[in-house]
Amino acid sequence: MCIALRHQFEEFIQLTDEEFEYVCSFFHATKFNKHSLIIQIGDVVDREYFVVKGLLKTFVTDENGKEHILQFAMENWWVSDYQALNTKERAGFNIECLEEVEILYFSLADKNKLCDEMPKIERFFRLKTTSGFLNLQKRVMVLIKNDALSRYKQLYEQYPTLFQRVPKSMIAAYLGVTRETLSRLSI
Template structure:
Protein backbone atom coordinates (compact mmCIF):
# COMPACT_ATOMS: atom_id res chain seq x y z
CA UNK A 1 0.00 0.00 0.00
CA UNK A 2 1.32 3.43 -1.06
CA UNK A 3 4.89 2.49 -2.10
CA UNK A 4 5.77 6.14 -2.87
CA UNK A 5 4.75 7.18 0.65
CA UNK A 6 6.75 4.31 2.12
CA UNK A 7 9.81 5.42 0.15
CA UNK A 8 9.26 9.02 1.31
CA UNK A 9 9.34 7.95 4.95
CA UNK A 10 12.36 5.69 4.37
CA UNK A 11 14.44 8.71 3.34
CA UNK A 12 14.36 9.90 6.97
CA UNK A 13 13.06 7.15 9.28
CA UNK A 14 12.87 3.38 9.39
CA UNK A 15 9.37 2.07 9.97
CA UNK A 16 8.49 -1.55 10.54
CA UNK A 17 5.74 -3.06 8.39
CA UNK A 18 3.26 -2.66 11.25
CA UNK A 19 4.33 0.93 11.91
CA UNK A 20 3.99 1.84 8.24
CA UNK A 21 0.56 0.20 8.00
CA UNK A 22 -0.57 2.15 11.06
CA UNK A 23 0.76 5.46 9.69
CA UNK A 24 -0.66 4.81 6.21
CA UNK A 25 -4.10 4.21 7.74
CA UNK A 26 -4.28 7.95 8.51
CA UNK A 27 -3.83 8.92 4.85
CA UNK A 28 -6.76 9.05 2.45
CA UNK A 29 -6.45 8.84 -1.33
CA UNK A 30 -8.17 11.34 -3.57
CA UNK A 31 -8.12 11.98 -7.32
CA UNK A 32 -8.65 15.34 -8.97
CA UNK A 33 -9.11 16.25 -12.61
CA UNK A 34 -6.91 18.78 -14.39
CA UNK A 35 -7.88 22.38 -13.46
CA UNK A 36 -9.48 21.31 -10.16
CA UNK A 37 -8.78 23.55 -7.19
CA UNK A 38 -7.82 21.60 -4.06
CA UNK A 39 -7.35 24.68 -1.88
CA UNK A 40 -9.03 27.98 -2.70
CA UNK A 41 -7.96 31.38 -1.44
CA UNK A 42 -10.17 32.46 1.45
CA UNK A 43 -10.99 28.93 2.60
CA UNK A 44 -9.92 27.22 5.80
CA UNK A 45 -7.24 24.58 5.25
CA UNK A 46 -7.57 21.24 7.01
CA UNK A 47 -5.15 18.98 5.15
CA UNK A 48 -1.73 18.61 3.66
CA UNK A 49 -1.25 16.54 0.56
CA UNK A 50 1.36 14.09 -0.70
CA UNK A 51 1.48 13.92 -4.50
CA UNK A 52 1.36 10.37 -5.86
CA UNK A 53 0.82 11.36 -9.49
CA UNK A 54 0.40 14.63 -11.35
CA UNK A 55 1.40 18.26 -11.03
CA UNK A 56 -0.04 21.18 -9.07
CA UNK A 57 0.71 24.86 -8.66
CA UNK A 58 0.39 27.07 -5.61
CA UNK A 59 -0.38 30.64 -6.63
CA UNK A 60 -1.84 33.93 -5.52
CA UNK A 61 -3.46 36.70 -7.53
CA UNK A 62 -2.41 40.29 -6.78
CA UNK A 63 -4.72 43.33 -6.74
CA UNK A 64 -4.02 43.90 -10.47
CA UNK A 65 -5.12 40.37 -11.34
CA UNK A 66 -1.61 39.08 -12.00
CA UNK A 67 -0.86 35.53 -10.92
CA UNK A 68 2.27 34.82 -8.87
CA UNK A 69 3.30 31.19 -8.60
CA UNK A 70 4.92 30.24 -5.33
CA UNK A 71 5.45 26.56 -5.99
CA UNK A 72 4.97 23.67 -8.34
CA UNK A 73 4.39 20.29 -6.69
CA UNK A 74 4.96 17.05 -8.55
CA UNK A 75 5.27 13.40 -7.63
CA UNK A 76 6.65 12.77 -4.12
CA UNK A 77 6.21 16.38 -3.03
CA UNK A 78 4.07 17.69 -0.19
CA UNK A 79 1.76 20.66 -0.71
CA UNK A 80 -0.63 22.79 1.30
CA UNK A 81 -1.00 26.35 2.51
CA UNK A 82 1.01 25.61 5.64
CA UNK A 83 0.52 29.02 7.23
CA UNK A 84 -3.25 28.67 6.96
CA UNK A 85 -3.14 25.03 8.07
CA UNK A 86 -1.04 25.67 11.17
CA UNK A 87 -2.53 29.02 12.22
CA UNK A 88 -6.15 28.11 11.38
CA UNK A 89 -6.35 31.19 9.16
CA UNK A 90 -7.92 31.35 5.74
CA UNK A 91 -5.75 30.43 2.78
CA UNK A 92 -3.93 33.09 0.82
CA UNK A 93 -3.31 30.73 -2.09
CA UNK A 94 -5.06 28.67 -4.71
CA UNK A 95 -3.64 25.22 -5.25
CA UNK A 96 -4.68 24.00 -8.68
CA UNK A 97 -4.14 20.75 -10.55
CA UNK A 98 -2.18 21.29 -13.75
CA UNK A 99 -2.69 17.64 -14.68
CA UNK A 100 -4.96 14.87 -13.45
CA UNK A 101 -3.71 14.30 -9.93
CA UNK A 102 -3.66 11.48 -7.39
CA UNK A 103 -2.99 12.58 -3.82
CA UNK A 104 -2.87 11.23 -0.32
CA UNK A 105 -4.18 13.69 2.22
CA UNK A 106 -3.61 13.91 5.94
CA UNK A 107 -5.55 16.07 8.36
CA UNK A 108 -3.71 18.28 10.83
CA UNK A 109 -5.35 16.48 13.76
CA UNK A 110 -4.22 13.09 12.43
CA UNK A 111 -0.72 14.40 11.83
CA UNK A 112 -0.58 15.72 15.39
CA UNK A 113 -1.84 12.37 16.68
CA UNK A 114 0.83 10.48 14.74
CA UNK A 115 3.56 12.81 15.96
CA UNK A 116 2.40 12.49 19.58
CA UNK A 117 2.26 8.70 19.39
CA UNK A 118 5.39 8.02 17.34
CA UNK A 119 8.67 9.84 17.76
CA UNK A 120 9.69 8.56 14.32
CA UNK A 121 6.84 10.46 12.69
CA UNK A 122 7.54 13.63 14.65
CA UNK A 123 11.14 13.31 13.49
CA UNK A 124 10.07 12.75 9.88
CA UNK A 125 7.73 15.74 9.74
CA UNK A 126 10.27 17.98 11.48
CA UNK A 127 12.93 17.05 8.94
CA UNK A 128 10.50 17.53 6.02
CA UNK A 129 9.48 20.95 7.37
CA UNK A 130 13.13 21.94 7.79
CA UNK A 131 13.88 20.78 4.26
CA UNK A 132 10.96 22.83 2.95
CA UNK A 133 12.18 25.92 4.79
CA UNK A 134 15.69 25.48 3.40
CA UNK A 135 14.32 25.16 -0.14
CA UNK A 136 12.18 28.28 0.34
CA UNK A 137 15.23 30.22 1.54
CA UNK A 138 17.21 29.02 -1.47
CA UNK A 139 14.40 30.14 -3.80
CA UNK A 140 14.30 33.61 -2.21
CA UNK A 141 18.09 33.93 -2.52
CA UNK A 142 17.95 32.90 -6.18
CA UNK A 143 15.29 35.56 -6.80
CA UNK A 144 17.32 38.23 -4.98
CA UNK A 145 20.81 37.43 -6.23
CA UNK A 146 20.34 36.15 -9.77
CA UNK A 147 19.30 37.74 -13.02
CA UNK A 148 16.49 36.24 -15.07
CA UNK A 149 18.76 34.15 -17.29
CA UNK A 150 20.45 32.60 -14.26
CA UNK A 151 17.10 31.88 -12.57
CA UNK A 152 15.88 30.21 -15.75
CA UNK A 153 19.05 28.12 -16.08
CA UNK A 154 18.95 27.04 -12.42
CA UNK A 155 15.31 25.98 -12.67
CA UNK A 156 15.95 24.12 -15.91
CA UNK A 157 19.01 22.35 -14.47
CA UNK A 158 17.16 21.37 -11.30
CA UNK A 159 13.83 20.35 -12.87
CA UNK A 160 14.25 19.70 -16.61
CA UNK A 161 11.06 17.59 -16.82
CA UNK A 162 9.03 20.48 -15.43
CA UNK A 163 9.57 22.34 -18.71
CA UNK A 164 7.86 19.49 -20.58
CA UNK A 165 4.86 19.54 -18.24
CA UNK A 166 4.23 23.25 -17.64
CA UNK A 167 3.31 25.93 -20.20
CA UNK A 168 5.89 28.67 -20.65
CA UNK A 169 3.51 31.28 -19.26
CA UNK A 170 3.45 29.44 -15.92
CA UNK A 171 7.23 29.04 -15.84
CA UNK A 172 7.48 32.78 -16.52
CA UNK A 173 5.10 33.53 -13.64
CA UNK A 174 7.15 31.31 -11.33
CA UNK A 175 10.34 33.13 -12.34
CA UNK A 176 8.68 36.54 -12.02
CA UNK A 177 9.13 37.55 -15.66
CA UNK A 178 6.92 38.03 -18.70
CA UNK A 179 6.37 35.20 -21.14
CA UNK A 180 8.14 37.25 -23.80
CA UNK A 181 11.24 37.57 -21.61
CA UNK A 182 11.18 33.84 -20.93
CA UNK A 183 10.89 33.09 -24.65
CA UNK A 184 14.13 34.98 -25.29
CA UNK A 185 15.99 32.78 -22.78
CA UNK A 186 14.41 29.49 -23.76
CA UNK A 187 15.25 30.12 -27.43
CA UNK A 188 18.96 30.24 -26.64
Protein backbone atom coordinates (compact mmCIF):
# COMPACT_ATOMS: atom_id res chain seq x y z
CA MET A 1 0.00 0.00 0.00
CA CYS A 2 2.84 2.36 0.71
CA ILE A 3 3.95 2.24 -2.94
CA ALA A 4 0.92 4.35 -3.94
CA LEU A 5 1.75 6.75 -1.13
CA ARG A 6 5.34 7.06 -2.32
CA HIS A 7 4.16 7.91 -5.83
CA GLN A 8 1.88 10.54 -4.31
CA PHE A 9 4.75 12.19 -2.45
CA GLU A 10 7.04 12.02 -5.46
CA GLU A 11 4.64 14.14 -7.51
CA PHE A 12 5.96 17.08 -5.46
CA ILE A 13 9.06 16.03 -3.50
CA GLN A 14 11.87 13.49 -3.57
CA LEU A 15 12.45 11.26 -0.56
CA THR A 16 15.30 8.86 0.06
CA ASP A 17 14.35 5.28 0.85
CA GLU A 18 15.18 5.90 4.51
CA GLU A 19 13.09 9.08 4.63
CA PHE A 20 10.14 7.37 3.01
CA GLU A 21 10.39 4.39 5.36
CA TYR A 22 10.24 6.79 8.28
CA VAL A 23 7.25 8.66 6.81
CA CYS A 24 5.46 5.41 6.02
CA SER A 25 5.87 4.28 9.64
CA PHE A 26 3.37 6.98 10.67
CA PHE A 27 0.64 5.60 8.41
CA HIS A 28 -1.76 2.78 9.21
CA ALA A 29 -3.53 0.64 6.65
CA THR A 30 -7.14 -0.40 6.92
CA LYS A 31 -10.04 -1.54 4.77
CA PHE A 32 -13.70 -0.59 4.80
CA ASN A 33 -16.69 -2.34 3.28
CA LYS A 34 -18.99 -0.71 0.78
CA HIS A 35 -21.51 1.60 2.52
CA SER A 36 -19.30 2.02 5.61
CA LEU A 37 -19.10 5.53 7.02
CA ILE A 38 -15.54 6.51 7.88
CA ILE A 39 -16.72 9.88 9.19
CA GLN A 40 -20.25 10.65 10.34
CA ILE A 41 -21.75 14.04 11.18
CA GLY A 42 -20.99 14.79 14.83
CA ASP A 43 -17.87 12.61 15.02
CA VAL A 44 -14.60 13.80 16.51
CA VAL A 45 -12.20 13.82 13.55
CA ASP A 46 -8.54 13.07 14.22
CA ARG A 47 -7.42 11.38 11.00
CA GLU A 48 -6.60 12.19 7.43
CA TYR A 49 -7.03 9.46 4.84
CA PHE A 50 -5.19 8.56 1.65
CA VAL A 51 -7.22 6.40 -0.72
CA VAL A 52 -5.21 3.47 -2.04
CA LYS A 53 -8.14 1.63 -3.62
CA GLY A 54 -11.83 2.35 -3.89
CA LEU A 55 -14.18 5.31 -4.02
CA LEU A 56 -15.75 7.47 -1.31
CA LYS A 57 -18.18 10.36 -1.24
CA THR A 58 -18.33 13.31 1.12
CA PHE A 59 -21.90 14.46 1.58
CA VAL A 60 -24.60 16.07 3.68
CA THR A 61 -28.34 15.50 3.63
CA ASP A 62 -30.53 18.56 3.97
CA GLU A 63 -33.71 18.87 6.05
CA ASN A 64 -35.77 17.70 3.06
CA GLY A 65 -33.75 14.50 2.72
CA LYS A 66 -31.91 15.67 -0.38
CA GLU A 67 -28.30 14.53 -0.59
CA HIS A 68 -25.59 17.03 -1.56
CA ILE A 69 -22.25 15.53 -2.57
CA LEU A 70 -19.29 17.81 -1.93
CA GLN A 71 -16.57 15.48 -3.16
CA PHE A 72 -15.79 12.09 -4.57
CA ALA A 73 -12.44 10.66 -3.46
CA MET A 74 -10.90 7.94 -5.55
CA GLU A 75 -7.48 6.34 -5.73
CA ASN A 76 -4.61 8.67 -4.81
CA TRP A 77 -6.89 11.28 -3.23
CA TRP A 78 -6.75 12.61 0.31
CA VAL A 79 -9.97 12.95 2.27
CA SER A 80 -11.17 14.02 5.69
CA ASP A 81 -13.41 16.64 7.25
CA TYR A 82 -10.60 19.18 7.27
CA GLN A 83 -12.50 21.82 9.21
CA ALA A 84 -13.27 19.37 12.00
CA LEU A 85 -9.75 17.93 11.86
CA ASN A 86 -8.02 21.29 12.17
CA THR A 87 -10.41 23.17 14.47
CA LYS A 88 -11.45 20.32 16.80
CA GLU A 89 -15.10 20.95 15.89
CA ARG A 90 -17.36 17.96 15.32
CA ALA A 91 -17.70 16.58 11.79
CA GLY A 92 -20.06 18.59 9.61
CA PHE A 93 -20.57 15.93 6.94
CA ASN A 94 -20.38 12.22 6.24
CA ILE A 95 -17.78 10.29 4.28
CA GLU A 96 -19.10 7.00 2.93
CA CYS A 97 -17.43 4.18 1.02
CA LEU A 98 -19.09 3.62 -2.36
CA GLU A 99 -16.93 0.56 -3.00
CA GLU A 100 -14.68 -1.68 -0.95
CA VAL A 101 -11.97 0.75 0.17
CA GLU A 102 -8.33 0.38 1.17
CA ILE A 103 -6.85 3.43 2.83
CA LEU A 104 -3.83 4.66 4.68
CA TYR A 105 -4.44 7.08 7.50
CA PHE A 106 -2.53 9.06 10.06
CA SER A 107 -3.43 11.38 12.88
CA LEU A 108 -3.15 15.14 12.85
CA ALA A 109 -0.57 14.87 15.64
CA ASP A 110 1.54 12.52 13.51
CA LYS A 111 1.16 14.77 10.48
CA ASN A 112 2.29 17.78 12.52
CA LYS A 113 5.23 15.81 13.92
CA LEU A 114 6.34 14.78 10.43
CA CYS A 115 5.97 18.33 9.12
CA ASP A 116 7.99 19.70 12.05
CA GLU A 117 10.75 17.15 11.54
CA MET A 118 10.88 17.08 7.73
CA PRO A 119 10.56 20.31 5.74
CA LYS A 120 10.05 18.19 2.60
CA ILE A 121 6.86 16.74 4.06
CA GLU A 122 5.63 20.15 5.12
CA ARG A 123 6.29 21.36 1.56
CA PHE A 124 4.35 18.39 0.16
CA PHE A 125 1.29 19.09 2.31
CA ARG A 126 1.47 22.83 1.61
CA LEU A 127 1.49 22.14 -2.12
CA LYS A 128 -1.32 19.54 -1.84
CA THR A 129 -3.40 21.91 0.28
CA THR A 130 -2.89 24.73 -2.20
CA SER A 131 -3.80 22.44 -5.09
CA GLY A 132 -6.93 21.29 -3.25
CA PHE A 133 -7.94 24.86 -2.49
CA LEU A 134 -7.50 25.88 -6.14
CA ASN A 135 -9.58 22.92 -7.28
CA LEU A 136 -12.29 23.82 -4.78
CA GLN A 137 -12.34 27.40 -6.10
CA LYS A 138 -12.67 26.07 -9.65
CA ARG A 139 -15.54 23.81 -8.57
CA VAL A 140 -17.38 26.72 -6.95
CA MET A 141 -16.90 28.89 -10.03
CA VAL A 142 -18.15 26.10 -12.30
CA LEU A 143 -21.27 25.76 -10.12
CA ILE A 144 -21.84 29.51 -10.25
CA LYS A 145 -21.08 30.17 -13.91
CA ASN A 146 -21.96 27.05 -15.87
CA ASP A 147 -25.27 25.43 -16.69
CA ALA A 148 -25.96 21.80 -15.80
CA LEU A 149 -24.93 20.45 -19.20
CA SER A 150 -21.60 22.29 -19.14
CA ARG A 151 -20.91 21.09 -15.59
CA TYR A 152 -21.72 17.53 -16.59
CA LYS A 153 -19.47 17.63 -19.66
CA GLN A 154 -16.60 19.17 -17.70
CA LEU A 155 -16.88 16.52 -14.98
CA TYR A 156 -16.97 13.78 -17.60
CA GLU A 157 -13.88 15.14 -19.35
CA GLN A 158 -12.01 15.45 -16.06
CA TYR A 159 -13.05 12.11 -14.49
CA PRO A 160 -14.50 9.78 -17.15
CA THR A 161 -14.04 6.64 -15.03
CA LEU A 162 -16.25 8.12 -12.30
CA PHE A 163 -19.25 7.65 -14.58
CA GLN A 164 -18.76 3.87 -14.62
CA ARG A 165 -18.44 3.78 -10.83
CA VAL A 166 -21.43 5.77 -9.58
CA PRO A 167 -25.08 6.09 -10.61
CA LYS A 168 -26.34 9.21 -12.33
CA SER A 169 -28.25 10.18 -9.21
CA MET A 170 -24.91 10.72 -7.44
CA ILE A 171 -23.53 12.65 -10.40
CA ALA A 172 -26.63 14.85 -10.17
CA ALA A 173 -26.15 15.34 -6.40
CA TYR A 174 -22.54 16.37 -7.05
CA LEU A 175 -23.51 18.78 -9.84
CA GLY A 176 -26.32 20.32 -7.81
CA VAL A 177 -29.17 19.21 -10.06
CA THR A 178 -31.87 16.57 -9.90
CA ARG A 179 -31.61 13.20 -11.64
CA GLU A 180 -34.57 14.28 -13.77
CA THR A 181 -32.63 17.35 -14.94
CA LEU A 182 -29.77 15.16 -16.11
CA SER A 183 -32.24 12.95 -17.97
CA ARG A 184 -33.80 15.95 -19.70
CA LEU A 185 -30.40 17.05 -20.92
CA SER A 186 -30.21 13.84 -23.02
CA ILE A 187 -26.90 12.88 -21.48
